[in-house]
Amino acid sequence: MSTNPHAEALRFEDVTLRFPGARRAAIEDVSLQVGRGKFVAVIGPSGCGKSTILNLAAGLLAPTEGEVHFAGERVTGVNSAAAYVTQQANLLPWLSVRSNIGLALKFRKVPKEEREARVDHWVRLVGLTGFEDHYPRELSGGMQKRVSIARALIYDPSIVLMDEPFGPLDAITRLKLQQDLLNLWEEQNGTLVFVTHDLNEAIYLADEVIVMSSGPGTVRRVLDVPFARPRTIGSLVESPEFAELYNDLWGLFTSELQTTDATA
Numbered sequence: 001m002s003t004n005p006h007a008e009a010l011r012f013e014d015v016t017l018r019f020p021g022a023r024r025a026a027i028e029d030v031s032l033q034v035g036r037g038k039f040v041a042v043i044g045p046s047g048c049g050k051s052t053i054l055n056l057a058a059g060l061l062a063p064t065e066g067e068v069h070f071a072g073e074r075v076t077g078v079n080s081a082a083a084y085v086t087q088q089a090n091l092l093p094w095l096s097v098r099s100n101i102g103l104a105l106k107f108r109k110v111p112k113e114e115r116e117a118r119v120d121h122w123v124r125l126v127g128l129t130g131f132e133d134h135y136p137r138e139l140s141g142g143m144q145k146r147v148s149i150a151r152a153l154i155y156d157p158s159i160v161l162m163d164e165p166f167g168p169l170d171a172i173t174r175l176k177l178q179q180d181l182l183n184l185w186e187e188q189n190g191t192l193v194f195v196t197h198d199l200n201e202a203i204y205l206a207d208e209v210i211v212m213s214s215g216p217g218t219v220r221r222v223l224d225v226p227f228a229r230p231r232t233i234g235s236l237v238e239s240p241e242f243a244e245l246y247n248d249l250w251g252l253f254t255s256e257l258q259t260t261d262a263t264a
């Protein structure tokens with residue numbers, strides 16, 4: 001139990017989610033806490049319920065059992081405090097880069113002049129200067145991701161949910177965007193829940209890593225990532241502490257693979 005409700009952004013209390021007609025629960029008895037201003041990575045094998053957890057946090061799904069709380073209140077409908085960067089970039093194809101990035105500000109009726117200034121600022125932050133008037137189809141996959149990240153962060157949401165945002169990208173673009181996200185987030189200091197398959201990525205970015213197992217999805221371990229911020233991925237990778245954490249995480253996954261094999 002948290003003693004200071006203001007220190008807590010998200011809390012799952014014994015959450016089970018069973019999809020209608022499913023033989024077993026997608027996630028079972030999941031309890032977790034995400035502190036305010038923390039960067040938490042959720043990692044686990046395909047199908048263990050990572051996206052389900054984000055959907056519950058966003059209020060797009062309701063638990064079958066248990067409760068989801070955000071900022072001290074029970075989530076009972078769409079969580080409008082949450083910005084959600086889904087697995088696909090989900091940009092609106094008929095809107096330019098500028099309009100896609102400014103969408104949330106428009107919905108919130110931010111005056112045009114302020115809106116334009118903030119959009120310009122974010123276009124620069126995510127390195128898309130010169131592409132403001134392009135349409136999503138004219139951008140590379142990495143650039144589309146930058147637009148969707150700017151679109152989520154621009155209105156200073158209390159919590160950002162990201163579902164494998166860098167999944168389909170090549171290694172170099174991915175590294176660049178990981179470092180960009182670190183810099184942006186460290187400047188902004190919001191709460192971020194980040195789903196990934198990638199052990200390195202989880203360690204580079206997060207303060208805590210929630211490791212899940214599947215069949216049904218449960219929380220297996222929560223690991224602290226004690227590296228100081230601001231972080232530079234290049235120097236992190238060279239530290240012995242990085243290797244140690246990586247091995248810890250890797251060990252959890254190899255035992256997961258053995259469990260899966262044994263029950264297959």
Ligand SMILES: Nc1ncnc2c1ncn2[C@@H]1O[C@H](COP(=O)(O)OP(=O)(O)OP(=O)(O)O)[C@@H](O)[C@H]1O
Nearest residue numbers: 019020022026044045046047048049050051052053
């Ligand atoms: N709409 C749905 N209806 C029925 N079952 C679903 C639905 N969505 C997800 N599931 C099931 O719930 C479980 C968890 O799915 P979820 O998408 O959360 O996994 P995941 O960890 O995000 O996987 P991946 O890493 O492949 O994206 C899976 O067994 C999946 O088949």
Ligand SMILES: [Mg+2]
Nearest residue numbers: 050051052163
């Ligand atoms: Mg998923």
